[in-house]
Amino acid sequence: KQEVTQIPAALSVPEGENLVLNCSFTDSAIYNLQWFRQDPGKGLTSLLLIQSSQREQTSGRLNASLDKSSGRSTLYIAASQPGDSATYLCAVRPADSWGKFQFGAGTQVVVTP
Amino acid sequence: NAGVTQTPKFRVLKTGQSMTLLCAQDMNHEYMYWYRQDPGMGLRLIHYSVGEGTTAKGEVPDGYNVSRLKKQNFLLGLESAAPSQTSVYFCATVDVIGQPQHFGDGTRLSIL
Numbered sequence: 133k134q135e136v137t138q139i140p141a142a143l144s145v146p147e148g149e150n151l152v153l154n155c156s157f158t159d160s161a162i163y164n165l166q167w168f169r170q171d172p173g174k175g176l177t178s179l180l181l182i183q184s185s186q187r188e189q190t191s192g193r194l195n196a197s198l199d200k201s202s203g204r205s206t207l208y209i210a211a212s213q214p215g216d217s218a219t220y221l222c223a224v225r226p227a228d229s230w231g232k233f234q235f236g237a238g239t240q241v242v243v244t245p
Numbered sequence: 246n247a248g249v250t251q252t253p254k255f256r257v258l259k260t261g262q263s264m265t266l267l268c269a270q271d272m273n274h275e276y277m278y279w280y281r282q283d284p285g286m287g288l289r290l291i292h293y294s295v296g297e298g299t300t301a302k303g304e305v306p307d308g309y310n311v312s313r314l315k316k317q318n319f320l321l322g323l324e325s326a327a328p329s330q331t332s333v334y335f336c337a338t339v340d341v342i343g344q345p346q347h348f349g350d351g352t353r354l355s356i357l
Contacts, residue, residue: 136287166345175335176288176348183343221287223346232303233278233346237287
């Protein structure tokens with residue numbers, strides 16, 4: 133069974149510092165990996181989707197990399213802002229899962245002014 | 246364009262009561278999912294559907310039933326609510342395999 137881990141569970145950084153969030157998965161046979169942001173009491177907002185054939189995806193200050201062979205994905209957020217404070221989750225779609233996704237527990241990020 | 250709409254947003258039930266959560270989407274997506282989110286455990290898949298008239302069990306299906314009679318609606322039922330089902334429930338949709346998931350805002354359910 134695919135297991136997805138996000139370490140650390142919580143992270144606090146000063147404004148302006150770059151954020152590095154990690155996601156690891158146990159089975160490299162994946163179809164894609166998706167990063168989400170969740171604000172307190174809210175739903176999940178999609179940030180980036182990386183297909184298994186891709187190495188990275190970029191959107192503005194966000195960059196996500198994927199290393200399937202080592203079972204890792206990293207989300208980089210450049211020049212963090214207090215508005216980036218949220219919980220970030222990654223979800224992996226196994227290759228044979230008919231669309232089912234396996235989620236990590238998330239990393240709670242606080243960016244201090 | 247509402248995307249994915251979940252009703253109700255909040256509900257308090259007593260143990261043993263039943264209720265149905267509705268997920269409605271206006272994007273004509275094929276795939277629909279029900280998750281529950283508990284503190285420290287991430288999201289866990291309850292049931293899912295790969296198209297109108299189809300349903301399948303996810304990771305934690307016990308105590309729940311689902312139906313997808315119309316493509317745009319996916320219903321999650323609790324036949325006899327238990328305190329262990331206190332959670333936040335999320336619905337998600339996917340257009341075709343390989344595309345991103347789209348989430349609703351969630352239903353916060355408390356069972357006393």
